[in-house]
Amino acid sequence: MTGIKYLMRVLLLTCLLLIGGRCKKEAVFVYSTLRGDVLLPCANLVSSDCSLISWTFFKVGQVRLTQEVSGGQVRVDSDKFSRMSITSNCSLHLRDLRVDDAGSYVCLDNGNAISDIYVSLLTITSFSTITELQPGGNLTLNCILFTYYDAGSCKSYSSVFNLSFTAEDSTVLPNDNRYKLTGHTRCNITLVANLQREDNNRKWRCQVNTKENRRVAFIDFTSTFLFENPPTAQNRNPSATTDCPVHLPISRIMLCLSLPVMVIIVGLITRGGDHKRAKTSAAGIEPRDSD
Incomplete structure (x- = not known):
């Protein structure tokens, strides 16, 4: 059964190539990007009845010919089913493009190939x-x-x-x-x-x-830089007592300046409390008579 299906696909591809040769239509090239979308027009329609329209997909590198649209409807067994739709003028709209979507799309009107569109996808990687x-x-x-x-x-x-x-x-x-x-x-x-x-x-x-x-x-x-080069000795303030680099955002500079002040305030409060407790303790001690 698998051999029969493969033979049918080969025959269909041969028919498409022969039809394309007779029509001598110039190929249409469409370019998009990964995760983008494309609209593939079905040109030279004989009628506006999309029920006579079908779309096929072929890619040389994968030697794969599939029928994506039949009778004007996206086939449920298509791996592009959730990302593909047919417009009112029978064009093919493909969304959220993936690498495997690059290839040749042929629009057939009542079995006759009328549009041959080559889709290429651009990617960039770091x-x-x-x-x-x-x-x-x-x-x-x-x-x-x-x-x-x-x-x-x-x-x-x-x-x-x-x-x-x-x-x-x-x-x-x-x-x-x-x-x-x-x-x-x-x-x-x-x-x-x-x-x-x-x-x-x-x-x-x-x-x-x-x-x-x-x-x-x-x-x-x-x-986008997540790291900066560490500051050199020449970039540091020689009179500074903290490790705050010279070239810092204003919020960090304020934080560096406020930390020593907070330490001094806390020290003064603690010292004052200790002094007060010492005076209280001294006032509460009564002298003892000697024997």
Whole structure:
């Protein structure tokens, strides 16, 4: 039974390829990000009756062909069932995108393929530890575009787009020795940046640009410092008797100053109480007669 199902899928894929060859339609490329969403249009509809519409999904890297929509309804056995819906114009809306959602989506009207859409997903990952995210440390970011083929695989997409790291406003990073690109391909790039103090809470952007130099998707990473470099001896106040660094928020400075004052007040109160008890005790002692 499994062999029959596999044969049916192969035949269906062959039919789709043949239909696509006759139609000679140009593929549509759609880009989004992990956890994002996409709307895939079912173009050139013969009628507005979505009950005649079906959607299939195929990914070369997984050699998997599935029917996601049948008779205008999302199939309950689809692994995308809870995240997928059909709009009033028969388009496919997919939410909370995952890596496995990258691939080819084909819209069929009464069995005839009319739309072939390739969905690619952009991801960004930091390989830096928390202790490295501080001035003088290195930030290592890896940006991968998951495509119809597989993770970071460009193949025939090589002339369609390119990836790049930019500043938050999409401007090119300066030609500086502290920025270094390693393992650079069109679908997989890594940035190593030597951090400075001004990079705290800074956004680093990876974006997809088409051959028309049009930005179609981007994703940001924020470098937040949890540690600062320890102050040097030159940064300390030589006359200070506490370990309060010079460059502290005003609330911490007030705390450092108030602690000695509180200690003095408590000492005075305690000393006064002891002195009062001593006087009381002395007043209550009567002299004794000698024998």
